[in-house]
Amino acid sequence: MKEILSIQGLSKSYKNVRAIRNLDLKITEGEAYGILGPNGSGKTTTLSIVTGIIRQDSGFFKWFSEEPKASQRRSIGSLIETPHFYPYLNLEKNLRIICDIKGMPYGDIGRVLETSHLAERKRSRYSTLSLGMKQRLGVAAALLGDPKVLVLDEPTNGLDPEGISEVREIVLQQVHLGKTLILASHILSEVEKICSHVAILKKGELLADGPVKELLAEDEIIEISCDNNEALRQKLMGSSLVKEVETENGLLVLTLNEKVMPAEVNAFAFTNKLVIHHMLSRKRSLESQFLELVKEE
Amino acid sequence: MRRLLHIEQVKLLNYNPFRITLGIYFLAFSLGLFIYPAIDKEIPVISLSDLFRFPDVWLFLTWITEPYNILLALIIIMITTKEFNNHTFKTQIIFGLSRTELLLQKLLLVVVLSLFATLLLGITSLTLGLIYSYKLTFKIAMENTWILGRYLVSSFAYMSMGLLVALLIKNTALSLLTFLAMRVFVDPVLFLILREQEVRWYLPMRTTTQLTPVPNLIEIFERKINSAESIDESALDILPEGLPAWLNIMLVLLYTSLAIWFSHLLMQRRRFT
Structure with a gap:
């Protein structure tokens, strides 16, 4: 199995807080990998580092067994925390900018808007969307170009129960299609429903990792x-x-x-x-x- | 390159504050075309239209439109800090732009806007020159067009400084305020404090404004009045002061390079959460 992401000895501190400490993770192709931990356990920091938005203090990571480069991120669909788009542009134009960044044609925009049930709103400004719609647009943007790897940080945050199940459905579909998924969540049932593997973080340290069935076995x-x-x-x-x-x-x-x-x-x-x-x-x-x-x- | 510019274009052409500021900039320029000639009639003997003749028009318009570059710098500050406020630098990074490309995107815009500003100045000066000149030879018309090159450097320098301020401060209002304070308060005050010292000519903002110096108005009007006794300029203390032109330009280019280098360092280190 091909290696998708490997993290070795990654550490990051913010002023007085150690966000992650000497973290090691390995994610291989086709895995649905959950990163589970309570708030403040370092999930978002970890994903922010591997998607390039913050710099680590020490340690390193590799995407596809190569040194990290911006161009690798064009074949990864990411949603880190809340999505952020240009509030004054409509949904279509916002997604066009992402297509331009990824260097792909605009043809896929219709499909992802359809998948995330936002097709009717494609001419609305981003600022007019509700919180849940914004989150769904974030998922839609991650799906643009049908990337082989998805990095989703709490994708169901801020959604109503219906929205949660819709987004989970979309994510599950991607997993069934054989995509590699890296999913950060503090909701155990979410990880259990979606993921095959899990790493449990606490205060920036790895407590345990392995297949979900083994780690989260149910006792009678x-x-x-x-x-x-x-x-x-x-x-x-x-x-x-x-x-x-x-x-x-x-x-x-x-x-x-x-x-x-x-x-x-x-x-x-x-x-x-x-x-x-x-x-x-x-x-x-x-x-x-x-x-x-x-x-x- | 084209990809980066295209992204920037989509963002900006739909952004109202950008369109409005650019509109104001256009309006300010058309002042030169319509308003200045109109107030001309109020002043006897000396005619402002003398200033709109070739080859003086190049120098005069460059001098009076130099402050408009502040507007261009404000545009750069506005759109850069907005990327921080909207967290859209983050979005662009996670979908595959590098930090260097983020800076390059803004620098390309700076280049495009300076070319645009210089072109606008060129067209305005040429139009006014054609309207007001009596004697029209190609040689006279093209004299002094070198000033356009300096104007290009000046716009580029202003916007690069604006970009640095925006990347440093991140907050829109504070950045705008800092930049304006530097231009209209800090620089003149420092210049006054250092009035006895040569170093006052080396201040970054001062070198930039010195790129497009005050034209020698006395000489221009003298030619018109054609008085027998020429006015003693040294007595009036209006002789062009400052550094030699080449040194001044070198300094501006040095400061601009430093501003871009610092912007680059900031961009590499920033957290884009």
Whole structure:
């Protein structure tokens, strides 16, 4: 697989804040790569550096295994934070400027405006658009020229629920077409729905990276209760059924080992002469798992 | 090059403040064509129309239209700081322009506007000269046209300085104010403070205004009045002062190169978020 972007030892500080610290990332062709982290974790700084808008303090990065050059960015579609266009120009003219920068004909403008549902507004000035429309125009601009690589920084920011699902649909479509996607987001479900790989950032440092399935694996969690919770807890701890047992509001909360079914827990309790009178499956939300990952120092 | 200019053209021709300022610039120029000859009738003996004859018209119009270059510099400041305000430098970078190309884009515009200004001055001077001259020979008409070259350098220098101020300050109002203050306040005051010293002629703004010096009006009117006693110019203290022309031009070119070099350094280091 061809290497699209590799980042090595990248660091950047703003006055007193260290935005990113010694960051390493590698993204290969065809990956949908999510960069996940809470606000201020360095996602935008990272993407701003690789798209040339800010300079790193140290470290380096390569696009397509080559030293970074402005011309490489012409084959990348980017949306960094909020889109910015000339407020007094209409949408078509704004996109024409981008075509000129990329050195491509204007023929693709109609298609991307159609994709982002802005075709009717193509003669409107950019300043007259709503926030959500501006964001969609940003996505449209990124799609101009059908680039092989998309760099999107929080593309659903400021959109209403309908807009969010529309933009996600567009992005997913690109992923299915085999495009390489680099997506920064603080919304876990977004990364989970779209991405195949993920890097988790916290305070500018890489906490973990790898395939989404491995990193964000879901554990089966159930809560149970019987007449003698303490006895059941002891028994379960000694068994191979559970990873963890916690007591919560008079209930036992079990994290099951892989491939263990709740019915097996019930059977286990029964053979130990304990009758479970409450059992509820509680899927541990990814969100809390993500928060946990980020919380750890 | 053409690609960069084309991008700039799309941006500017649709930008109202640019169109309006350029309109004002045109109006100011047409003052020379219509208004000055009209007020002529008010003044006896000395006729302003003498100034519109070849070959004096070249020097005179260059001198009176020199301040219009300030307007051109203001245009450059306005459109450059607007790119910061609208964050459109950022957009242009992420879609594939280099930082050098961003600067080149503005410098190309500076070149185009200086050529345009010089052409406009040339056409205006030629028109007025043709209207007001009695004796018309090609030689007389073309005398003094060298001043157009200086005017070109002057416009280019003004706009380059404007560009540097805009890249340095980024804020539209503050940049405009700084540039105007430099031209109408800082430079004259420094010039006064340093009135005894030779160094006053080396001030950047002063060298630029000295490119298009005050024409020798006394001499022009003398020729007209044809008085027997010529006026002692040294007594009137209006003898052309300053550096030799070649040194002055070299200094302007040096300052302009420095301004462009600093602009380049700023452009390479700026954060365009």
